[in-house]
Amino acid sequence: MSTADIGRLQVIPAIQGSTWGRVKVLASRDIEKARSVAHQLGIERTVGSYEALLEDPEVDAVYIPLPNTLHAEWTIRAAAAGKAVLCEKPLATSASDAARQIEACANHGVSLMEAFMYRFHPQTRRVQELIASGVIGQVREVRAHLSVNIMRALDPSNIRYDSRLGGGARLDMGCYSVSVARMAFGSEPRRVLGRMQSDPKLGIDISTAGLLEFPQGIALISCSFATDGGDIYTVVGTDGYIEVPRGIIPGYGTRAAEGLVIVVDPDGNRREERIEPANQYRLMADAFAESVLNRRPVPLPPEDGLNNMKVLDALARSLANNTSEPV
Incomplete structure (x- = not known):
């Protein structure tokens, strides 16, 4: 989700170089920027909204490096769409929001992990x-x-x-x-x-x-x-x-x-x-992806x-x- 620098420079290349992860879709509200970044990084597809990403049946999990105030909202929406979530730190902007994220992911049976690489x-x-x-x-x-x-x-x-x-x-x-x-x-x-x-x-x-x-x-x-x-x-x-x-x-x-x-x-x-x-980003990506694929608890709860x-x-x-x- 998004073309944030942390994703573009660190996490996306790490996932692409990992054993268990693949980057299938890049979502951004600025579709031209998404296409440019996707071309640079060799990502197959782009979509012009986060909603479209969550509706994609080929997507098993999403990485959320959005501004901190959006972490809770999009984690909860991703969980409702059945997607596992790797959420950039901090998990939320308050403990109450973090608790809502955890509850939503538990209720929908999907994994949630904070990206403390x-x-x-x-x-x-x-x-x-x-x-x-x-x-x-x-x-x-x-x-x-x-x-x-x-x-x-x-x-x-x-x-x-x-x-x-x-x-x-x-x-x-x-x-x-x-x-x-x-x-x-x-x-x-x-x-x-x-x-x-x-x-x-x-x-x-x-x-x-x-x-x-x-x-x-x-x-x-x-x-x-x-x-x-x-x-x-x-x-x-x-x-x-x-x-x-x-x-x-x-x-x-x-x-x-x-x-x-x-x-x-x-x-x-x-x-x-x-x-x-x-x-460490690649190790984090593999640990998260392997847990999701094998339906095991994530290593950093x-x-x-x-x-x-x-x-x-x-x-x-x-x-x-x-x-x-x-x-």
Whole structure:
């Protein structure tokens, strides 16, 4: 659905290069743009509406990279049409909408998965293995940061600047930082305290930070449209820590990207683990398609996306009220 850059540059080529997925139809409300992109990418057919895509009997599943405020509506409509859904992050703009998406897909017997591609890179699996092994002891703190300076050259057409479409750093990038913290702790936070810098002209948060209180410890998450602070997370335990310098985006483009995981013990001894190159979008596409084709649960259940949205909702309340908020 749509000719969004994330689909055109990353997800569609990944599906085309996957084992289990095929891109049959590209839908856009701008049919000429759809035809141009389809020609570039070698897609067989185009349609000039999302409704036409959902009516196509040859389509088993749809990928939804629409503006955030449209995720819930088109997930629910796709479910009603009997299509499985791979929905771009964040799953929705509120936990209540995410719950409606999950209910609709369950009622119609179709799969729903949030497109958190980083969860499928071998480097993420290695981090999970290291945490489970106890090599750093008990996890007590997580620090997760993601930023890309898109404010340097304002593009009026960029939906990330539009609050009416679910723009802002919290939803666009903060969803990753929250996801990393929840994954590392293996539990859900109880309270959230947030702070932000906003752009009054755009009406969005451009830099946001949050302190998340988990049963076992705390997480400091941050995200920004205004800095090039990078992509890094650190999992701190009672007996050392794990650092992942490119935790969400090991590499750009469609090529396979190598991962790097650094383990540091209490004495400061540092061990670097190079992780085999992988295209995390392709791995995500195959995992989703294989689950749909074999009628098995998706590897990243939609309830994970719902729980992520509950934290992002609490963060929004904290930013609005200048208070610590329960999740």
